[in-house]
Amino acid sequence: IRAVANDEVEEAREVISQVPGLEEAQLERILGIFKDTQEVSHQVRQAGGLHVVGSERHESRRIDNQLRGRAARQGDPGSSRFFLSFEDELMLRFGGERLKRFTNSNILPDDVPIDFAMVGRIIESAQERIEGYNFDIRKNVVEYDDVMDKQRKAVYAERKQIVMGNTDALDEKIDQAFAQNISELVHNYRENYVGFIRAEVERAVMQFTTDATDEVLLPPVLRRLRGFLPGIAELDPDELAELRPDRLIERLSKLAHENIEDGTNLYQLLRATSRFIPLMPSVPNIAVQLASRRSGHLQAKENIKLEFVTGVRAVFDKFLSNFAEDADLESIWQHAENQIDQAFAEFNAERQSSEGLRRQQEEFRQTVAGALNDLLQDSLSALPSDSLVEALQTYVASEREVWRERMGEEKFQRIQRLILLTAIDREWQDYLTAMDDLRREIRLEAVAQRDPKVEYKRRSFQMFQNMRANIDEAVAQRYFVDLQNHQTVLAREESFAAVREQLSQAGYQVVQRQNGKGAELRRDAPKVGRNDPCPCGSGKKYKHCHMKQDEAARRGRAPGAAGRQKAATGKKKGRRK
Template identity: 30%
Template sequence: MIKLLEGLFDSNEKQLKKIQLIVNEINSLEEEMSKLSDEKLKKKTEEFRKILNVDLEQSRKDFYELSREELKKILDEEKKVLREILPQAFAVVREASKRVANHRHFDVQAMAGYVLFDNKVAELFTGEGKTLAANMPLYLYALTGRGAHLVTVNDYLARRDAEWNGHILNSLGMTVAAINSGTQYRYITDEEVLKLKGDEGKELIEQREKKAKEAGRLKYDHMSGVNLIECSKKEAYDCDVVYGTNNEYGFDYLRDNMVASLAERVQGPRYFAIVDEADSILIDEARTPLIISTSAEASNEMYKQFANLAKSLQKEKHYTVDEKSNSVSLNDEGIDAVEKLLKVKNVYENAQLAYHLDNALKAKELYKLDDEYMIKDGEVLIVDEFTGRALPGRRYSEGLHQAIEAKEGVEVKRESRTMATITLQNYFRLYSYLSGMTGTALTEAEEFASIYNLDTIVVPTNRPVVRKDYNDVVYRTMMGKFEAIVEDIKEHNAKGQPILVGTTSVEKSEALSMMLSKEGIAHEVLNAKHHEREAKIVSEAGQKGAVTIATNMAGRGTDIALGEGVKEAGGLYIIGSERHESRRIDNQLRGRAGRQGDPGESKFFVSFEDELMRLFGGERMQAVMTQAGLEDDMPISMGILGKTIENAQKKVEAHNYDIRKRLVEYDDVLNKQRNIIYDLRAKVLEISSERKETEEISLEKDIKYTTNLDIENLQDILDGFAVTKKDTWDIQQLEGLKFKLNPLDISILKKLLEYIDMLVQAQLEDDMEIDNIEERNLYIQVKNLLTEEIFEKGVKDLSFKNSIEFFRSLEGKSITDISKELKRLIFVSYIEHIYSIGVEPMRELSKVLILQGIDRYWMEHLDNMQDLREGISLRNLAQRDPLVEYKNEGFRLFDSMLRSIDENTVSRFFKVRVVRNQSPLQAPIQTEKEEVRSLTDNRPGNVSKQQTVKRSKKVGRNDPCPCGSGKKYKKCHYPEFE
């Protein structure tokens, strides 16, 4: 490990020297840029785009119209040009920042900007201005017109950074927006603010300018949202530079792949992204998949029953808890007790009982109130273990959330079924170019490289770090530790030094708050219950005498400015109330002090009862200290303790890395399947969005080939069906005749004909006889496929009295001939169906049928893959590699799903009807036995209501004409009435 780090540092230094040469070139352009007028500086954007030969309308379309190979070739060539104009572009952004915000990018920020452009992770020390460094590469990539995304950890930072950088980037002609989980915003100029917001806007602008003047520059905390206005999500994504949260970007990708038309897609191409706090988003949160779900039909009573059952069981007596593996296991006595209470012989014979029992015990022992979750307004909210923030709308899957709700006695909501899911790891790997920035990346350099193919560069600080980091102090008990923390706070607070205390849970932050209140020490608490005031609390945490308690890294991204007289008092004092399982997160907490060369101090307090110590040998050490007669509040200082803590952290880090690495390997299987399904879905939408016939098929060539019919057999079929509505068609005139069909229609026709081949092969082994049971089965299958009405019309079109006569005509024929005759019937019925519904409604019908099949069976497939994933580890017992088995079984399930989609489309095609006298978009498509819900909007909250359909009897083309002439309808008034 030491050699690895030495190698990284050597490589880091070499790369920094190369980057410094580019920074020198940027600096050499500074004087030239400073002489340009504001207008000429803005025109630089147009000049750069001319060099790039950018077609703003086409640039985003390339991602949908070109193959991956063609797109990569274009982007690679484009990247070379971007690299050439980089010094000038960065110099332009620096000059714009000087004029608009009165802030010149430091050389180290320009270095970080280059690292981000070069698609690496930049470790930029806390407080060095990562957000400002990012606007250089964001501007450069946005010149292509393909859009540049910055990913941050919460909605507030997305809005704040979009507004702050909007002032700079908009002065160069760039549009800027913020993507939030609720409302979306785009940046507008002060002139637009005055027009839209009047006196209120004028007052807010004046306040901002006054603060900027007093501070000497425009700062983040001067942002009040005055330059942001609400917009649609599509408008936001259409902007040049977009700020948003990792979750919202991911969910928008999933939602875009659930829409019913291309016009509903919002996100656009995933071209370039910078992930702020990359360690938090790409590593800490990588284990949690993004899931869009729908309610499942399931009773919640069993959750309540098993919650009560779990309460009656006792730890150690009935079950054991393994916190390292996050599992609870019943022992023999526990199994007997459960089976007695449930009155069953074997609880594990019933998968449903075992499922509820496991969740109830996990909810009881492994998920604690105000630690893993909190309750607000009668709702169980997950608390992010890394930030301490509540996560509204997020729920544990597989029934665990319901088990916790039952435990806490709140309303148990329905279970959910997954409609779409993706991990953040695989979402961000969708981008053509990805970069990251954080204050703590080096310890995770190996993971960034192996999973995301991102190298890590440590960028030097603008000023030397002078913070004092003290050794850990260790106490025997947690109570002794907290009492020592309170005493330490009193001591430093007495001299006016601001203090920030980091805790690992809501529960511990509130316990410490109560102890400080008893001592009469004024303080602020920042946790999941007080997140609304997060930015304000953190921004004031550096004022003289301030005491702030925060869970983990809540407030991350908000600058803690030191107040008057604080530097003389020693700067910000950081207290870590517990060592986190990751050294990196401890370093993040420490990094809140000592920014930009400011003084500061940090110290961690640890006890043998802390979770990390308890899981990795703390109990043994505590027993030794107890025997030695040490008091609770007596600090212990031993070299072996520091090594024990570090080793414990390394073990957890290695364990979590293995989990994430394994997660990627398993999710790659589903990721490949997801790409196939989403590509298929996009293709369906793309074809159906064309308003003209996108493909013409020749009756002579394509239909003959598809149906395997002789051209002479098509004469009766063609009568009355041609698009020009001619009365008859001469066989000799067929060459060159084109029958206009949408490719989706053709796809369904081919699936129907393939289905007939499969049906014949499956049902018949030899020539047919009328009493043969295989013939009867085939008859029933074809009848079910067509519906009785269409079946009878089809055989009459082929000059048979009824379906029985048609099937008797197949007696004695070969399987090939039988298949050919049935295909003639299907083809007749298919053309009849098109004309009975209409060309445009048929186009919508084809789309809806295929999309519904994809969505329905993809959702089932996700359930099946989850079930497979949960049980696949048991293959180890048979000496088989679970991952290999998962891949093989997953392929089989996926292949089965694709067949089910085709069979669903075929089986429903002839059963659909369209309600007349409505616009195509409003017309609900229905089957004889079931409602087919419109997919005009697949997003939550849009459910079409079932309607009663009344239809007039349709006259078949071979039926007598209603006019009474005695002629067939198709030879008489059919063309006029159609």
């Protein structure tokens, strides 16, 4: 085809002779089509080429120029002409009234087209204004999207760093999350406790205050602040209900000083820290451990106490050994140890009913938990704020190494990645939803004479910082809990895999049921009776053929079979002696 278009027929014939499947008739058809095309092209040129008639002008000059360009491609002849109406959208928005006044002043017949240069300039001016308006819209959209684009790049870069990072990078992320939360807790409950409580009081009062009447809904305020201010229960609700919001804030904020005097702030710090850092081992359930024993309760209780006290002492030394004086440590520990010894001594499981054991266990748990709380609270009060932050961070790092050694490096890294990525993905999804809401509402800032774009950037930055803080908080809050949960799941899977292996060696397989609920055991081969024909096809009974070999093979595959066989052989030899 290219050769025919270039008027090189001989070259086209040579191509046909060299390429299998091409025939001379195809060349003749192409020559005929090319000849007809040339004749039609000649007729079109004589007619003046392609004439484009436009029924309206577009908002953009670029679109009109593209339509005009269809009339004269590559130097071909052609023309274009546009016919407009005063009722067109472009004319109604820009210049329509001006042109109407002009035509009315120059009384023209209705069938005479208006063809003046001024009309073209008015239309082009209208198109320029619309193009500028559309450009401002696109620019405005880009400015809004640019904020999210930068934040999206930052989040995705952090995710990539977690996915591709090594052990040091993951540990650094975890340390950063714990450091942020520990520093914030110590600052709020020790350095700035009064300001922290006042901020919580203001937030609660403002949330439950009616703007129209300036009336405070007191019951929800008291319920929300009960955990921060235990002394709030001693105040008269009727007296508080008569106070205005500002006076109520002042009255409730004074309770923070009472919390500092009686050490409630340290107890609250301990409770907040214990939510995400396992500072002490759990209290043992003596009733359950002794209920299965008929005798030896005293010795068993002593063993439980020794194990529990040893664990508590190890945690206590790990937490404070490098940050407090030895004399202070011994004084704090001796007081807690005496309380624990007394609780164990008062527990008596002899001749007790199940209800009596349950009641004693509850009293024992409360006593020991109180002793542990006193121990930790005294430990917190013995350290300055900087040393306390460092001690908590060191303890978290040591506990992390314990989990690393227990689970193995590969599994531990995988779980750390999962914890970090889960926190980031959850908070990022919530953040995207909040940003969509903000973008719909931010235009109302113009009513208050504020630039919506400036307010959008400012508030999105604050929301992004809050999201980063929420990610660190989620990682710290869930870290040790998820490690324990994953360890439980892995142990269950390993136990199930061991059972499957034993069943497989015994000639069974575990098959998941079709409805997805539970599993069932199936034999790898159908069961053969002693007197049935042997599956090998020999015609003999199974007991006279391969039964002994199959039983020996099953015994050999069973765990501990070799050890049992050797032991049995040793016993027989001993009897012969």
